[in-house]
Amino acid sequence: MKSFATCVHDLMDAWITSREGAQATDIYQAVMGPTQPNVVLAVVDCRDSEIGTFSVDFIHRYSIATTAFDFLKLQWQEPLDLRSFLDQKYLRDSVIPALSRVMNGRRPSLSKGNTACGGCKIFYEMLLIPQKNAIQQCEWCILFSKIDLVLPAALQQFQADGIDLSILQLLTEGAFQKEIGARLKLSPRTIEHRIERLKERVGAKNLHHLVALWISVRV
Structure with a gap:
């Protein structure tokens, strides 16, 4: 089973050697073998004019058991319309800015951090890979992410002596x-x-x- 770091390396190699206008399948085939259960591989359809109306197709789903939020069920929507995503604040604050940077810069981006989503705190590493296209808007963007930890959020701050x-x-x-x-x-x-x-x-x-x-x- 490949590690996340190895998969990132393989995806980057596939993107670098790909031709302009290549399809997402040409890139993510590099990591289609067995992967860790806490990894998500998805393709974001970027053909709409507004990022908030993009849709997501999941290729490899996060499968760690959790009751913290309904992400497991969410991944089986085919495709997932971002307008139906429950935590729109998370989209506005985290997802849309990241997609905008990658699409405008036309370069892959690897990041690590944590974010609030669905009443949880999620610790992750994420690679975003845009379609190679020097003239037109990217038609797709690959999302490859490892979710290291999902923590529930407290209803209120701890008042403790x-x-x-x-x-x-x-x-x-x-x-x-x-x-x-x-x-x-x-x-x-x-x-x-x-x-x-x-x-x-x-x-x-x-x-x-x-x-x-x-x-x-x-x-």
């Missing part, structure tokens, strides 16, 4: 409630009450969810 912050920090380090109580010189019952109050405050379903929400507001 020094003890709560210590509890959250120790939880992220894998400490049990009894260990946390001993380190903070508090009873396990007090630690339990503190944790329950934090969960209620931010809408955490369980201890794992609380830790994930805590991490998501810190990164």
Whole structure:
């Protein structure tokens, strides 16, 4: 199974050696073998006059199980019309500017970062490859992305004092409630009450969810 870095290299080689006006299939065939389940390969149809009305065909879909947002179901719309995408703010702030830069510059772009989408925080690496076309507008753009992590977003900011912050920090380090109580010189019952109050405050379903929400507001 090819790594993301190897696939990026193969896609760039295919684009560099391709003729002007080549089709997207001529490029992405280079990575059509087995790939990691957290990788997305798609082709954006850029023939419309407005970027916001472009459509997306998924070639390889992200398949990591998640309940954080409905991305798995979204990928099976054929094609996906960007106008029907639920998080239009994400499109305006992240997707459309990136597509505009690649199409106007007519050069591939590799980026890494994180963004908010559908009430989640997504950490990713992304390669965008435009059609080679020196005169007319690009008809397509290949999107190849690796989603490293999807974190749920807290309903509200954590309101935490020094003890709560210590509890959250120790939880992220894998400490049990009894260990946390001993380190903070508090009873396990007090630690339990503190944790329950934090969960209620931010809408955490369980201890794992609380830790994930805590991490998501810190990164």
